[in-house]
Amino acid sequence: MSHRPFPAQMPPPQEEASDDDGGETQVRELASFLRKFYSDDLRILLDAEPTEHFPLVVEFAELMDFDPKFANELYSRPGKPLRVLDRAAQCAQREMIEESGNLKTEAHEFVHVRIDVSGSPLEFPEASPSIGKVKVKHMGTLLTLKGTVIRSGGVKMIEYERDYMCRKCKYRFKVYPDMEAGNRINLPASCPSKSSRGCASASFQFIEDSIICHDYQEIKIQENVQLLGVGSIPRSMPVILMDDLVDIVKAGDDVIVTGILSAKWSPDIKDVRSNLDPMLVANYVRGTNELKSDIEIPDETIKEFEHFWEEHKDTPLKGRNLILKGICPQIFGLFTVKLAVALTLIGGVQHVDASGTKVRGEPHMLLVGDPGTGKSQFLKFAAKLSNRSVITTGFGSTSAGLTVTAVKDGGEWMLEAGALVLADGGLCCIDEFDSMREHDRTTIHEAMEQQTLSIAKAGLVTTLSTRTTVFGATNPKGQYDSNECLSVNTTLSGPLLSRFDIVLVLLDRKIAEWDKIVSLHILNEHSDEKKDKTNDSELKWTLPQLRRYINHVKKRFKPVLTKEAERVISSYYHRQRQSGTQNAARTTVRMLESLIRLAQAHARLMFRNEVEQLDAIAAILCIESSKTTSAIVDSAGDALHSIFTDNPDEEYNTQAKIILMELGLVKGSPLS
Structure with a gap:
């Protein structure tokens, strides 16, 4: 079997002949265009392995500047122009070989011109609709679709062409399998010979060893759920990959696919009407996994962040609290929860040891609380802050x-x-975590710690990547019993609880003073007076600004621990190991890793590249608030009734002194 570049739409033999007869002038013009703008790529192509399929990526915007008429034809009827571009690439190679004088080098036969539409008019909604808005008018045009790969098939071989000969007049002709009809061979009704005799024979003979095949893979992409309205079902579309495009994406990848919209008949099933199902024959696939966590942040915004911290360099915790107030502003107080959400979304730095073992940088968080304590509100707000998020409920989720x-x-x-x-690469929010079946919960153990999923189903054995932060929310089982361990109160197993870096318990105690403050806050949210009382500094940290800030600090800072921070974290870990009998599942080495992750996240939140003692103590206070450790700070216990204090820097000094004395790191007796 031999290979040959695959045209996006299989032409009849007559069209193939007409392509070869005419258009040589256009081919030479396009060859000069390719040599002018893509000479480096063509040189690499000449050194490539002759049997490999090689992509030559051409920008549509540059092609449009060079020849607007050809570019317009490429968009509206891309089949023939794409074949012309492939021939132009061959021509450009031959010209470069002749100029170099190295006649031993042969032009690369398996070159495929791939059209990159980024930065061109084809990125506009008409030529780049969402998958759910693809209509009949887009048939046969060069279309660009964005989505997530939800299904990935195996790499197969597909028949591209075969030769037949007329038994009567001995005329040889090529037959192209009909892709729309499941790659079925349709022979002509009569001999296609154009000779003067007009042979009308319908008897043909297949010529042995004339079949040409190509690598072939079918994937399915689904539109982004975050871009859809509530109640909308995400639509999907099969995409066909050929030659050099096969096996370059996997399930879970975000992709931008440019190709020709075609259709194929659905399988013939008894009592089911056969329809034409749309499919995209890909010309170019661009993975956006590296881009999916990025947001365009203007330089002015970065200067604003730097100026903000310059203003608060003497009172850093006051500045931090202004940022935290922007998280779920409709919920009064809950300072500890808002700090924990910020640290979970920012995360720490992934560590790879000498043996290549990876220690995750993404923290996981679990909210355990009575009904009406705002758990689902935090989940939804966190999903909005993350660029890539999936929200689901335990009751509606199976292990699959x-x-x-x-x-x-x-x-x-x-x-x-x-x-x-x-x-x-984003956030997975699971509400009603307790309503998941025990079997379904155990499936996420590996995903949370090793950040991979090992699959062995139906003969498919593979490992998928799950570099995701898990944010769960659950109700306690009946009335929360403070005398029992967390595992008993939530019916969650110890191994699963140990994988959560922060576990916050929100108990709805009836405190008259607290209820009065909260009710006033909720009533003010619905009154007109709120607009006049809004502080300018608080107004600055809106949802878009918080998204930019979180993305910026994650990209910019890779904090390292100072000696002071190491000393505090190490001492606290030893203290918990000696006294952590009630919650033994939580006081494992995972607690030490959690402390490091949270301290790094706090350093990023504070706009720093070093983990200082302040960050280590902030991480300890988060762990202390979780009711799963032996508390050494009494004031850190109640996460639901924690409020933003007027002078957080002074309060920190008091708490730091207590913690350092309890850990034996400073002289003196612990404060009561």
């Missing part, structure tokens, strides 16, 4: 829905990505 499921499509088993895989 959370991890990955095996589905049978056209007689072949394929893997379809679940919530944790789709949230790779």
Whole structure:
């Protein structure tokens, strides 16, 4: 079997002949264009392995500047122009070989011109609609679709062409399998010979060893759930990858696919009407995994951040609290929860040891609380702050829905990505965590700690990446009993609880003074007076600004621990190991890693590249608030009734002194 570049739409033999006869002038003009703008790529191409398929990525914007008429034809009827571009690339190679004088080098036969539409008019909604808005008018045009790969099939071989000969007049002609009809061979009704005799024979003979095949893979992409309104069902579309495009994306990847919209008949099933299902024959696939966590942050905004911390260099914790007030502003107080949400979203730095073992940088958080304590509000707000997030509920999630499921499509088993895989590089929010079945909960153990999913289903054995932060919320089982351990109160196993870096318990105690303050806050939210009382400094930290800030500090800072921070974290860990009998599952080495992650996240939140003693103590206060450790600071216990203090820097000095004395790091007796 031999290979040959695959045209996006299989032409009839007559069209193939007409392409070869004419258009040589256009081919030479396009060859000069490719040599002018893509000479470096063509040189690499000449040194490539002759049997490999090589992509030559051409920017549509540059092509449009060079020849607007050809570019317009490429958009509206891309089949023939793409073949012309492939021939132009061949021509450009031959010209470069002749100029170099190295006649031993041959032009690379398997070159495919790939069209990159980024920064061109084809990025506008008309030529780049969402998957759910693809209509009949887009058929046969060069279309760009954005989505997430939810299904990835195996790499196969597909027949591209075969030769037949007329038994009567011996005329040879090529036949192209009909992709729309399941790659079926349709022979002509009569001999296609154009000779004067007009042979009308319908008897043809297949010529041995004339079949040409190509690598072939089918994937399915789904539109981004975050861009859809409530109640909308995300639509998906099959995408066909050929030659050099196969096996470059996997389930869970974000991609931008440019290709030709075609259709194929649905399988013939008894009592089911056969329809034409849309499909995209890909010309170029661009993975956006590196871009998915990035937000365009203007230089002015970065200067604003720097100026903000310059203003608060003497009172850093006051500045930090101004940022935290922007998280769920409709909820009064809950300072500890807001700090924990910020640290969870910012996260620490992934560590790779000498043996190549990775220690995750993404923290996980669990909110355990009575009904009406705002757990779901925090989950939804955190999902808005993250650029890539998936929200689900424990009751509506199976182990397959959370991890990955095996589905049978056209007689072949394929893997379809679940919530944790789709949230790779982002946030996975699971509400009603307690309503998940025990079997379903155990499936996420590996995903939370090793950040991979090992799958062995229906003969498919593979490992998928789940570099995601898990944010869970659950109600306690009945009335929360402070004398019992957390595992008993939540019915969650010890191994699962140990994977959460922060576990906050929100108990709705009836405190008259607190209820009065909260009710006044809620009533003010609904009154007109609120607009006049809003502080300018608080107004600055809106949702878009918080998103930019979190992204900026994650990209910019890779904090390292100072000696003082190491001393505090190490002493606290030893203290908890000696006294942590009630919650033994929480006081493992994972607690030490959690402290390091949270301290690094706090240093990022404070706009620093060093983890100082302040960050280590802030991480300890977060762990102390979780009711899963032996508390050494009494004031850190109640997360629900924690408020923003007027002078946080002074309060920190008091708490730091207590903690350092309890840990034996400073002389003196512990304060009561």
